[in-house]
Amino acid sequence: MAGAGFSAADAERWIPRLRRYALALTGNREAADDLTQDTLERAWRKRALWQPGTDLRAWLFTVMHNVYVNGVRSSRTTESLDEQGTAAEAVRAMQAESAAEGGIVVSELRTALASLAPEQREVVLLVGLEQMSYVEAATVLEVPIGTVMSRLSRGRERLRLLLDASMRSPGGASLRRVK
Amino acid sequence: MKDEQLHAYVDGAASEEDRRAVEAAAARDPDLAARLRAYAEQNRVLHEAFDPVLNEPHSLRVPMAPAWSWSRWGGMAATLLLGVACGFFVRGWLTASASVPVIAREAVLAHAAYVPEVRHPVEVVASEESHLVAWLSKRLSTPIKAPSLVTAGYHLLGGRLLPPTHPNDPAPMALLMYENAQGRRLSLLVKRESTNTETAFRFSEDGATRVFYWIDGPLGYALAGDLPKDELQTIARLVYRQLNP
Numbered sequence: 001m002a003g004a005g006f007s008a009a010d011a012e013r014w015i016p017r018l019r020r021y022a023l024a025l026t027g028n029r030e031a032a033d034d035l036t037q038d039t040l041e042r043a044w045r046k047r048a049l050w051q052p053g054t055d056l057r058a059w060l061f062t063v064m065h066n067v068y069v070n071g072v073r074s075s076r077t078t079e080s081l082d083e084q085g086t087a088a089e090a091v092r093a094m095q096a097e098s099a100a101e102g103g104i105v106v107s108e109l110r111t112a113l114a115s116l117a118p119e120q121r122e123v124v125l126l127v128g129l130e131q132m133s134y135v136e137a138a139t140v141l142e143v144p145i146g147t148v149m150s151r152l153s154r155g156r157e158r159l160r161l162l163l164d165a166s167m168r169s170p171g172g173a174s175l176r177r178v179k
Numbered sequence: 180m181k182d183e184q185l186h187a188y189v190d191g192a193a194s195e196e197d198r199r200a201v202e203a204a205a206a207r208d209p210d211l212a213a214r215l216r217a218y219a220e221q222n223r224v225l226h227e228a229f230d231p232v233l234n235e236p237h238s239l240r241v242p243m244a245p246a247w248s249w250s251r252w253g254g255m256a257a258t259l260l261l262g263v264a265c266g267f268f269v270r271g272w273l274t275a276s277a278s279v280p281v282i283a284r285e286a287v288l289a290h291a292a293y294v295p296e297v298r299h300p301v302e303v304v305a306s307e308e309s310h311l312v313a314w315l316s317k318r319l320s321t322p323i324k325a326p327s328l329v330t331a332g333y334h335l336l337g338g339r340l341l342p343p344t345h346p347n348d349p350a351p352m353a354l355l356m357y358e359n360a361q362g363r364r365l366s367l368l369v370k371r372e373s374t375n376t377e378t379a380f381r382f383s384e385d386g387a388t389r390v391f392y393w394i395d396g397p398l399g400y401a402l403a404g405d406l407p408k409d410e411l412q413t414i415a416r417l418v419y420r421q422l423n424p
Contacts, residue, residue, distance in 0.1 A: 008240075008241035011241050012239075012240065012241055015237065015239050016232070016233040016234070016237075017233070019232055019233075019235075019237060019239070020229050020230065020232045020233055023229055023232050024225065024228070024229045033237070033239060036239050037239055037242075040239060040240070040241045040242065041241075041242050043241075044241045044242060105224055105227075106224060106227055106228040109221070109224045109225065109228055110228055124221070124225075125225070127186075127190060128190075128221060128222040128225045129222075129225040129226065129229060131190075133192065134187075134192070149182070149183050149186070152186055153182045153183075153186065156186070156218050156221060159221055160214065160217045160218070160221070163217070163221075164217075
């Protein structure tokens with residue numbers, strides 16, 4: 001335990017936020033808890049790399065980002081032959097899960113989110129859900145701020161088009177959305 | 180309008196000047212206004228969709244002690260040697276039950292929750308000791324005893340029933356609390372153990388709280404206190420002797 005700038009309890013304070021981000025990122029509870037647990041484990045092993053005085057939340061989110069990206073990369077290489085199939089399956093699974101969990105607008109958002117490119121989804125979530133500044137999001141993702149802005153722009157625009165399309169489709173939410 | 184200005188507006192990060200410029204542009208351009216509304220709506224629905232998870236219970240923890248850590252094995256070995264030297268009959272001490280670290284953690288949590296309680300540290304007070312012991316035995320479905328720690332200067336304050344903390348381990352637990360003349364408190368957690376494997380004393384610590392825990396027949400015990408390790412171990416031995424006269 002020597003040399004650690006933060007305690008286990010310091011890190012555990014951020015579990016609800018890490019879990020929320022993980023759930024939005026993966027769309028699946030089990031995967032989200034696995035991602036969170038892997039993040040905590042890696043963060044604890046690498047805790048000497050955290051610089052005291054800097055934002056622990058941002059550091060933990062960076063760790064989660066790296067764990068997530070490694071996971072996406074390995075699943076891409078192992079499943080590249082069947083990518084179409086698994087992506088469609090993932091979307092169906094998410095639809096089933098989100099339909100069970102929320103209103104119709106929520107379920108459409110979750111489906112649309114699942115079809116964004118992972119790097120766009122990350123930015124949309126860090127900014128829109130986690131309410132990080134663009135600078136913080138750039139730090140977490142270890143990319144220039146211009147990259148954050150362009151991913152945010154493309155991600156939000158794509159979400160808008162997907163949600164518009166699903167609202168116009170038969171069985172979409174058009175009747176429920178009276179606002 | 181640049182995209183950056185629009186997003187900064189939606190995220191509440193625009194300067195006052197940009198904010199006014201974006202609003203003026205949106206007033207002239209219904210498509211732009213619709214886009215801004217859509218982006219703001221995305222943020223709102225994101226919270227609606229995922230905020231509930233913030234308040235959900237979970238069992239995620241920082242895995243603090245990797246299984247191979249030398250300090251941990253060294254500590255265990257030292258504890259074991261001490262135990263053997265003191266004449267404990269140690270059986271099956273290496274078949275560590277997976278639930279043992281759980282009991283140590285539960286003891287620390289219960290200790291932290293109830294020891295600071297000034298007015299309600301226990302549900303049933305020590306003056307009703309026979310009722311307390313009968314009640315807890317019934318709820319744990321196993322006869323339990325409240326060891327006397329008077330020779331160590333601690334008297335029984337009373338006890339309480341604790342809910343199970345793990346879905347695989349649905350039996351309730353008992354917590355007995357002791358206090359000395361200076362007001363220092365110890366808590367003894369007792370729970371049913373499915374493994375029925377006897378173990379030597381094990382030790383763990385979490386901040387100032389130290390825990391000795393062991394399994395004896397059908398029950399697991401964890402003695403927690405904010406005491407130096409050797410003092411707590413002396414009392415743990417006393418508990419063991421009281422339970423195994």
